[in-house]
Every structure is written in structure tokens, then in C-alpha cells.
Amino acid sequence: MNTTQATTSPPSILSFARDLPNICSLAGLFCALATIYFAILGIFEAAMIGLIWAVFFDWSDGIIARKLKGRNEQQREFGGQLDSLIDVVSFGVCPAIILLSYGDFSPWFLPGAFFMVATGVLRLSYFNVFGLVDKSTYMGLAMDNNGILLPIIYLLAVKFTQPLGTITLYVALMTLAVLNVAPIRTPKLVGGRWYCALTLYALVVTVVYGLQLLNTLAG
Numbered sequence: 001m002n003t004t005q006a007t008t009s010p011p012s013i014l015s016f017a018r019d020l021p022n023i024c025s026l027a028g029l030f031c032a033l034a035t036i037y038f039a040i041l042g043i044f045e046a047a048m049i050g051l052i053w054a055v056f057f058d059w060s061d062g063i064i065a066r067k068l069k070g071r072n073e074q075q076r077e078f079g080g081q082l083d084s085l086i087d088v089v090s091f092g093v094c095p096a097i098i099l100l101s102y103g104d105f106s107p108w109f110l111p112g113a114f115f116m117v118a119t120g121v122l123r124l125s126y127f128n129v130f131g132l133v134d135k136s137t138y139m140g141l142a143m144d145n146n147g148i149l150l151p152i153i154y155l156l157a158v159k160f161t162q163p164l165g166t167i168t169l170y171v172a173l174m175t176l177a178v179l180n181v182a183p184i185r186t187p188k189l190v191g192g193r194w195y196c197a198l199t200l201y202a203l204v205v206t207v208v209y210g211l212q213l214l215n216t217l218a219g
Helices: 013-018 020-041 044-067 073-102 107-130 144-157 164-181 192-218
Strands: 137-139 185-187
Touching: 013 020, 013 073, 020 044, 020 073, 044 073, 044 144, 044 192, 073 107, 073 144, 073 164, 107 137, 107 164, 144 164, 144 192
Parallel strands: none
Antiparallel strands: 137 185
16 A cells, blocks of 8 residues: 655745744844944944844843744744844844944954854853753843943943043953853843833933934034
């Protein structure tokens, strides 16, 4: 008796682009790309606005994914991989480009930029293999904290005269990079209150840096 083996072809790549959490992740990637663009141009106020909204969309995709019903295992796995790859760009490459641009692309800043990206990929690779320590604890400082803290760090750095401001930014970013891979346990910020706090923070950062940008353009 002849038997036929049913085979199913894998879904197309673009079919995952219709998944709402992935759309949200890609919106965060656009914000990260805008951050890199404005950082290269030296428009750091706009870069900081793009960076904080990259964090917002990074948080939002997970919330949307958890609330959606009917997502299969492939969609969940694909979404996790997409989110991790975008995190490398948003919270590893973006801070590195900001550091390079703020240092006028001096070769002295290249080791720091490399260190920022290297610790980022090491951290995310570790997380992809081992996951959380428990349900609410990370090993090392989560990468999204780079995007949350950098607008504050930059705001402080520009208050100093040069070269102290540049040194402050350099040291602060290297500290974040070390914390990303440090053998310390940090809490996972979960829950509606943290999300509301992040949303409010993103709006405040947008207003503060938006006003600075307007003043710069008016001047």
C-alpha cells in the first residue's frame, strides 16, 4: 500500500511582519535607526527622543504578545528572536554611535564603542541561552536600561565644560556596559505601574529634549 507523507512548508518570512507584536518591535527598530541618523548628524536632542521611544516599543511588544490569544509557538519563538536582534541595535549600537559622534568620531572612542556593542551581544546571547534567573530577576543589567538611563546621562554630561562632559559620557557608558555583563542580579521591571512610569518618562524626555531642539533651531 502506498503511503503519502504530508509535508508542510514553513511560513514565509513576511508573514511574521503581520504579527502585531512584531510590528511593534519593528517600530522600535525605526526609532533606533532614527537615533543613529540624528546622532551621526550631531543632533543629539532628536537622538535621545528616538532612543527613549525605542525603549517604549521594546516594552510594548511583550505586553501586546502576552495579551494576544491564539499565537502559535513559531510566532512566539520568532518574536523572541526579533526582539533580541533589535535590542542589539537599540541598546548596543545606538549608544555606541552616540559615543562616537559625541567624540567627533575620534579613534580614541572606537574601543569604547566596540566594548558597548560587544558586551551587548554577549549579554543577549547569554540571556537567549539561560533566560531569567527566576521569574523576575535578570543576571546583569538588562539592555533596555541603557536606553532608559542615557537621556539622563547625556543631560548631565552637557552641563559640564569640555572635555569633562565627554569624559563623563564615556565613563558612564562604559559603566553601563560593564553592568550589562556583571554577575549581579537585577529586577525585571514588570507590571502596569512600571509601564505607565516608562510612558510618562518617555513623554517627559520628549518634551525636555524637544524644547531644547526648538531652542537650538531658533538660535
